[in-house]
Amino acid sequence: MNYRFSDxxxxxxxxxxxxxxxxxxxxxxxxxxxxLPNEQYFPVEAVRDAFSRVFDQGKGVLQYGLTExxxxxxESLVKHLARSKNIHxxxxxxxxxxxxxxxIDLLTRVYIEPGDVILVEKPTYLAAIQVFQSYKARxxxxxxxxxxxxxxxxxxxxxxxxxxMIYVIPTFSNPSGKAxxxxxxxxxxxxxKRHEVLIxxxxxxxxxxxxxxxxxxxLFSLYGEAENNPVVYTSTFSKIVAPALRTGWVVGDPRVIRxxxxxxxxxxxxxxxxDQQALHQLFEHFDLYSHIDLIRTQYExxxxxxxxxxxxxxxxxxxxxxxxxxxxxxxxxxxxxxxQELMKYAVEEGVAFVPGVSFxxxxxxxxxxxxxxxxxxxxxxxxxxxxxxxxxxxxxxxxAL
Amino acid sequence: MNYRFSDxxxxxxxxxxxxxxxxxxxxxxxxxxxxLPNEQYFPVEAVRDAFSRVFDQGKGVLQYGLTExxxxxxESLVKHLARSKNIHxxxxxxxxxxxxxxxIDLLTRVYIEPGDVILVEKPTYLAAIQVFQSYKARxxxxxxxxxxxxxxxxxxxxxxxxxxMIYVIPTFSNPSGKAxxxxxxxxxxxxxKRHEVLIxxxxxxxxxxxxxxxxxxxLFSLYGEAENNPVVYTSTFSKIVAPALRTGWVVGDPRVIRxxxxxxxxxxxxxxxxDQQALHQLFEHFDLYSHIDLIRTQYExxxxxxxxxxxxxxxxxxxxxxxxxxxxxxxxxxxxxxxQELMKYAVEEGVAFVPGVSFxxxxxxxxxxxxxxxxxxxxxxxxxxxxxxxxxxxxxxxxAL
Numbered sequence: 001m002n003y004r005f006s007d008x009x010x011x012x013x014x015x016x017x018x019x020x021x022x023x024x025x026x027x028x029x030x031x032x033x034x035x036l037p038n039e040q041y042f043p044v045e046a047v048r049d050a051f052s053r054v055f056d057q058g059k060g061v062l063q064y065g066l067t068e069x070x071x072x073x074x075e076s077l078v079k080h081l082a083r084s085k086n087i088h089x090x091x092x093x094x095x096x097x098x099x100x101x102x103x104i105d106l107l108t109r110v111y112i113e114p115g116d117v118i119l120v121e122k123p124t125y126l127a128a129i130q131v132f133q134s135y136k137a138r139x140x141x142x143x144x145x146x147x148x149x150x151x152x153x154x155x156x157x158x159x160x161x162x163x164x165m166i167y168v169i170p171t172f173s174n175p176s177g178k179a180x181x182x183x184x185x186x187x188x189x190x191x192x193k194r195h196e197v198l199i200x201x202x203x204x205x206x207x208x209x210x211x212x213x214x215x216x217x218x219l220f221s222l223y224g225e226a227e228n229n230p231v232v233y234t235s236t237f238s239k240i241v242a243p244a245l246r247t248g249w250v251v252g253d254p255r256v257i258r259x260x261x262x263x264x265x266x267x268x269x270x271x272x273x274x275d276q277q278a279l280h281q282l283f284e285h286f287d288l289y290s291h292i293d294l295i296r297t298q299y300e301x302x303x304x305x306x307x308x309x310x311x312x313x314x315x316x317x318x319x320x321x322x323x324x325x326x327x328x329x330x331x332x333x334x335x336x337x338x339x340q341e342l343m344k345y346a347v348e349e350g351v352a353f354v355p356g357v358s359f360x361x362x363x364x365x366x367x368x369x370x371x372x373x374x375x376x377x378x379x380x381x382x383x384x385x386x387x388x389x390x391x392x393x394x395x396x397x398x399x400a401l
Numbered sequence: 402m403n404y405r406f407s408d409x410x411x412x413x414x415x416x417x418x419x420x421x422x423x424x425x426x427x428x429x430x431x432x433x434x435x436x437l438p439n440e441q442y443f444p445v446e447a448v449r450d451a452f453s454r455v456f457d458q459g460k461g462v463l464q465y466g467l468t469e470x471x472x473x474x475x476e477s478l479v480k481h482l483a484r485s486k487n488i489h490x491x492x493x494x495x496x497x498x499x500x501x502x503x504x505i506d507l508l509t510r511v512y513i514e515p516g517d518v519i520l521v522e523k524p525t526y527l528a529a530i531q532v533f534q535s536y537k538a539r540x541x542x543x544x545x546x547x548x549x550x551x552x553x554x555x556x557x558x559x560x561x562x563x564x565x566m567i568y569v570i571p572t573f574s575n576p577s578g579k580a581x582x583x584x585x586x587x588x589x590x591x592x593x594k595r596h597e598v599l600i601x602x603x604x605x606x607x608x609x610x611x612x613x614x615x616x617x618x619x620l621f622s623l624y625g626e627a628e629n630n631p632v633v634y635t636s637t638f639s640k641i642v643a644p645a646l647r648t649g650w651v652v653g654d655p656r657v658i659r660x661x662x663x664x665x666x667x668x669x670x671x672x673x674x675x676d677q678q679a680l681h682q683l684f685e686h687f688d689l690y691s692h693i694d695l696i697r698t699q700y701e702x703x704x705x706x707x708x709x710x711x712x713x714x715x716x717x718x719x720x721x722x723x724x725x726x727x728x729x730x731x732x733x734x735x736x737x738x739x740x741q742e743l744m745k746y747a748v749e750e751g752v753a754f755v756p757g758v759s760f761x762x763x764x765x766x767x768x769x770x771x772x773x774x775x776x777x778x779x780x781x782x783x784x785x786x787x788x789x790x791x792x793x794x795x796x797x798x799x800x801a802l
Contacts, residue, residue, distance in 0.1 A: 001629040002597050004565055005660055006514050012663035042463040048456040051675075055449040062443040062643035098499060098669040105668045109535075113407050131667045134510075164405055196403050228402040242463035244674040259406055262413035266532045267506045268499040272673040273645040274452075 011133040030384040033352040035174065035327060036375040041295050042242045043286065050281035054274065065273035067265045069096025069249070073276045076283035077249055084207065086221040087233065087251060093226040095257050095264065098271045100204050100248035103234035103260075104128050104167075106267065107200055107250070108135045110259040117163040121149060123330070123359035123368070125174045125202065128167055132361075139361035142166075144176075146321045148184030151191065158195045165198040171216045172205040172326030175359045175370035179216050179324040189219050192230050199231045204248075205326040207240050207292050210300040214324070220251065229253055237279060239327070240292050245275040299327065299374050302381070306373040309385040315392065327374045330356070332367060337395070339369040345391035351384045412534040431785040434753040436575065436728060437776040442696050443643045444687065451682035455675065466674035468666045470497025470650070474677045477684035478650055485608070487622040488634065488652060494627040496658050496665065499672045501605050501649035504635035504661075505529050505568075507668065508601055508651070509536045511660040518564040522550060524731070524760035524769070526575045526603065529568055533762075540762035543567075547722045549581030552588040559596050566599045572617045573606040573727030576760045576771040580617050580725040590620050593631050600632045605649075606727040608641050608693050611701040615725065621652065630654055638680060640728070641693050646676040700728065700775050703782070707774040710786040716793065728775045731757070733768060738796070740770040746792035752785045 054061050068074070074091040081087035097103045104127075112118065114136035120129070122141035132139055140161055143150040148170060157163070168188070170180040180188075192199050201219045209216070220233040229252060236248035250260065264270070282288065303323055310320065310331070317334030333339060339355040346352060356368025376384060455462050469475070475492040482488035498504045505528075513519065515537035521530070523542035533540055541562055544551040549571060558564070569589070571581040581589075593600050602620045610617070621634040630653060637649035651661065665671070683689065704724055711721065711732070718735030734740060740756040747753060757769025777785060 001594075001599075001631050001654065003512075003599065003654065003656055004597075005511055006517075008664070009511055009660050012511075012660070012667065036465060039460045039464055042460040044456060044460045044463060047463065048453070051452050051456075052449070055445060055452075059440045059443040059445045062445060062448065062645040063440055064437060064639075064644040098672065101667075102669040109407070110410055110413075111405070111407055116407075127667065127670070134664070134667050193402075196405075198402075198404065230402050238465075243465040244463040244678075246669070246671065246673045253402065253404065255404055259410055259413070263409070263535070266413065266502075266528065266535050267668070268503040268647070269528070270647065271499065272647045272676050274647075274679075275673050275675055277645075278675075 008134055008136075011136070012130070027347070027350065029347065029350050029352050030376060030380050030387065031352045032371045032373075032376060032384055033354045034372055034375055036372070037239055037243065037327070038298070038374050041298060043291055046282060046286040047242065047245075047278065049285065050278040051274070053281040053285065054277040061273070061277055065270045065276070067261050067270045069094070069271070070273055070276035070280060073280040073283075074249075076280050080283070081251065085218050087218060089226045089251055092254050093257055094249055094251050095261050096271055096276060097234070097248045097250055097264070098246050098268065099238060099243075100202060100234040100236040100250070101127060102264075102271075103248055103250035104200065104202065105131050106260045106263045107232055107256070108132060108137070109263050111165060111198060112137050116165075117161040119154070119157055119161070119163045119166040119197075120361045121168055121173065122361070123175055123356060124167065124361060125169060126358045128202065129361050132167070141361050141363065146178050148178075148180030149188055151184065151187040154188060155191050158191055158197060163197055165200060166192060167200045167202065168219070169202045169205075170219060171203055172208060172324060174205065174326065175328050175354070175356070176321065176330040177323030177326045177328045178321050182217070185217065185219055185222055189222050189231070193223075197230065201231050201233045203233060203235045204239055206235060208296060208299055208327065209325040210296065210303065211324070226251065226253055232256055240288065240295065241279065241282065245279060247271060247275050247279055302373045302378075303329070305378060305381060306371065309381065313385060313389055327372055329371045329373060331369050331371055333369065335367055337392075338366045340366065342369070342391060342395055345395045346388060349387040349391045349394075351387035351391065353388075409535055409537075412537070413531070428748070428751065430748065430751050430753050431777060431781050431788065432753045433772045433774070433777060433785055434755045435773055435776055437773070438640055438644065438728070439699070439775050442699060444692055447683060447687040448643065448646075448679065450686065451679040452675070454682040454686065455678040462674070462678055466671045466677070468662050468671045470495070470672070471674055471677035471681060474681040474684075475650075477681050481684070482652065486619050488619060490627045490652055493655050494652050494658055496651050496662050497672055497677060498635070498649045498651055498665070499647045499669065500639060500644075501603060501635040501637040501651070502528060503665075503672075504649055504651035505532050505601065505603065507661045507664045508633055508657070509533060509538070510664050512566060512599060513538045517566075518562040520555070520558055520562070520564045520567040521762045522569055522574065523762070524576055524757060525568065525762060526570060527759045529603065530762050533568070542762050542764065547579050549579075549585030550589055552585065552592065555589060556592050559592055559598060564598055566601060567593060568601045568603065569620070570603045570606075571620060572604055573609060573725060575606065575727065576729050576755070576757070577722065577731040578724030578727045578729045579722050583618070586618065586620055586623055590623050590632070594624075598631065602632050602634045604634060604636045605640055607636060609697060609700055609728065610726040611697065611704065611724070627652065627654055633657055641689065641696065642680065642683065646680060648672065648676050648680055703774045703777075704730070706779060706782060707772065710782060714786060714790055716790075728773055730772045730774060732770050732772055734770065736768055738793075739767045741767065743770070743792060743796055746796045747789060750788040750792045750795075752788035752792065754789075
């Protein structure tokens, strides 16, 4: 049988992270590569209790649900967004998705034609790049610094490329861990409003804020109401409750949500209603906000430990931005250190990370790497840096030969 | 904001079933329209027990899972397929999906280019038509009778249109309830093998067999092994356990499965692992096969009641094929009775069905309707037919005026 796959398959290159996981199979490797939350803080008893409450309601809980999502969960989320994000919308502005990944996919499906330009951050989330490429969008990176997108470069590229959409993670980005300044948020919204460019604001990490004081308004809330909002906002329970429940949400103008809902109906009818009903019970009977505070504190401690370890290595020419939240530190190695090459030595030494090149839509920088600090325990993290140091030294020695 | 949606949206017309549900909102309507299993037979205590066993395993059950699906569930399904379907494959031939709807979507995504021809049955599943149209496939219907696709017409259309794929529901089809004869199964497989046309065999209802004796081999098993099999086979737990768990599976050549897995990774990373782990526990600790026997017996009794009611109306010129399984009776009204028109009278009288036109990819027949017999209880079903009779009489009187 000669299978005749579509051109789309050209874009589904094997993921870098996946290849790395293959390399590590069967070996005793400490992985700073994944983007996994720490199991230790999964509220498993609360989730068990939530499911139990769902089953108490009888057989009807096992029936088909609405494509839009379980209505009481959408009502809970409307309250959550008002409380935590200053986002004030109704349930008709919201669609429940199978993780925020599906929100990215569905919006691209209803909005992007082959050849349409999408502007992205430099660097940006690799699985979003994959989605955009699978719909044959043309991706263009906008220059960024620690405060967010460079507004002059954004304005220039909006004029030059007439993009249909920009994709951003303004708060504790994957991979860079940074948070955009208010000025860049306002400026980006302003440019996109003027040029009618849709903004996909991806906010999976927004609740994982370190320190107290500073807050980071979502682009969505800076515009205000849902109607005519150029921003489509998505987030997920994966980082604040648990990923296994695969439940995310997306908020926007009712026309955008209605079209995404139609696309979702074709894609999978609806997401698991078991998970959705349980998450509604969790909102009702569990103190989610104290739980988020616990995760914040624990993740910040891990981030501080990783920063100390990085500093202690005193690798010449290494630089990073201190994360204000999230799950990752984005490390720049000196020019000339190709992190894909370094990765081979690292795996031999028993440690893994994600080389930075996968996070660039164009003009990749090969001296960057993404380190995850949420999933590795204290002792292991120390060991990981010893191994990373050995890998770096071996690579330098080999290069010098 | 001027939202610039993609052309894809043109194909996402509002679904007929959805429009009907809107008509019925707030009214006391008996619906023969939906495709819902009967809640009465949902094994809610077994499902509760299965989830409880999952939580007994600790916090790790809440972590991210593999895109391919939860490995022990795939192993359980491999055994199930060998036992129930004479399908003998390994777990590398299988992907877990969010219902079989997602399997249709993902296969279309990796296999179909805009303009590619897909051959379908006449009539066929309306939500599959939606998916194919959303990828801008060109749909061509093949003539069918109660034994399946007309093989001469199939051969002719394969030669004429050079289709990339055919989509079939050979066993207890939605909407027609019929089961293909062995001859048509073998003949269809043979034609597609010779012309290298991929077959998507959709089998959500295959377990809901009425009577004893007669069995219906899947097209997949008639070919044999997964490698080079022109058949991609999909099924679901929605009809044998419960729809809320949104878990289906798809089986095929490893190249097909690998490509669909990549597409799924972009689409939603993976389906709910809560549901997948619970379904694995259900296989281990629940007698699924006795449960399926119970559903079969109950659904067959409802189907017989509906047939009796149909016969008792003695509507002139009405015809149908007695279902050998599944959830639906496909009723042909006399020429001149437009069931979309009839539907308006029916809703006024307090009963709903799905007019047949939605199930045709081309050349719709407007005198057909789909009646669901699984979801309506005995008394209500009697009442439904009284109302349907009144609707038909009123429509005829109005037409005669």
